[in-house]
Amino acid sequence: MVATANISLQRTAPYGLAAELGSLCVRPKSGLIVCGVIWLSALVGCSRALEVQVGEQVRADIIVLFKLGTQGATINDFLTRTLPPSHDSSGNYRPVILSELFIESHGYAGYAITFQESASEATRQAVVRSIRQSPIVYRVFLNRRPDSISPREVDSHAAA
Secondary structure, eight states, rough: OOOEEEEEEEEETTTEEEEEEOOOOOOOOOOEEEEEEEEEEEEOOOOEEEEEEEEETSEEEEEEEEOOOOHHHHHHHHHHHHHHBBBBBBOBBSSEEEEEEEEEEEEEEEEEEETTTTTOOHHHHHHHHHHHTTTTTEEEEEHHHHHGHHHHHHSSOOOO
């Protein structure tokens, strides 16, 4: 199941355009739950509609699963402290991360994270490194669809 959203960007700050798609939950037959908020950004003066796909069949740059029992407040702290800030020094909104989608995979809470196309390889590697160093992270998968992760991979000690 794939959910698609067409979003028109609106000027929200003197430095750029941004739009927020509120909570979206998809509960496909596989039992995987995909919920989240999609944040989009564009250059100043650009007015266009974007199509964003979210769901269990959409590839994410990073899928992070948290250790069992990790509470919501701890996860929110992780998102705030570990992922890049929502504004850069120039005031650009969401310069690195395009979307953060809450997922639940085989009993583990997590996030599917997608980078902005403009995010540099060095920035991407730094984000992955920072995520892997967090004490609440159980597994990290790169360039995967949430529905492609098997219970065996989640429970193995050799995740990608």
